[in-house]
Amino acid sequence: MALDWKWLFLYPDQGIATVNELAAPVDTPINFKITSSSVMNSFFVPALAGQIYAMPGMETKLHAVINQAGEYQGFSANYSGAGFSNMRFKFHGFSQADFDEWVKKVRSEGNRFGRFEYLKLEQPSEKDPVRYFSSLDPKLYDAILNMCVDQSKMCMNEMMHIDANGGGGMEGISNVIRLANKSEPWSKQPDRPAKPFVAALCTPTGTGPGGSLETATSRLAGTRID
Structure with a gap:
């Protein structure tokens, strides 16, 4: 993960994470999943x-192998703001035994890493030192990718699922019907869908002093098409 302005690396197989330091055993295929x-x-x-x-x-992928042990330079090659120049990290190519020792070091020196720790880490900072995290929330990467580490926000994949099923209003229903019947020109009245579905939109009934909700009651405006 590219953060402002540092690199975060998650190792799902080892259950660890690091900041501004990357390591891998030589002659071992590496499957990078990359986001920002x-x-x-x-x-x-x-x-x-x-x-x-x-x-x-978004997620991009990179498949690579390091064939010779050593210490190599890694960095961002795309300008991203004030801390860009120092957005660098060390990449270590280790023998398998040395890589296993490095993993033990990360586990012994690191702290827990979950959603709360990530939200603190992602705040902009410059010239960050190397940091280790000894345990990893296995669902964290998907939350980062879908931009919902903050659980008050809807995940992008959930939003896309809603859109794919007609969205939250009448306009979305019409779009789904038209897409389901591609032979009909957009200017014509769309046919009824082959199978029924429900679309609904919830809105608050009102607000109290300071804008807070008076009740948890919502008004449901929906339609069934069958």
Whole structure:
């Protein structure tokens, strides 16, 4: 993950995470899944593979192998603001035994890493030191990718699911019907769908002093098409 302005690496197989330090055993295929917290960046380790963009709400993939042990430079190759120049990290190519020792070091020196810790870490900062995290929330990457680590926000994949099923209003229903019957020109009245579905929109009934909700009651405006 490209953050402002540092790199976060999650290791799902080892259950650990690091900031501004990356390591892998030599002659072992690496499957990178790459995203960003806010703006576009570019993941680049010249000794490892070509650069690939990191974009918020999207996942890019990179497959690579490091064939020789050593310490290599990694950085962002796409300008992203004030801390861009120092958005660098060390990439270590280790023997399998040395990689296993490095994992033990991260686990012994690191702290827990979950949603709360991520939300603090993603705040903009510059020249961040290397940091280790000894345990990892297995659902964190999907939350980062879908931009809903803050659980008060709807996940992008949930939003897309709602849109794919007609959205939250009458306009969405019409779109779904038209897409389901592609032979009909958009200017014509769409046919009824082949199977029934329900669309609804909930809105608050009112607000009290200071804008807070008076009750949890909502008005439901919906329709059934069958």
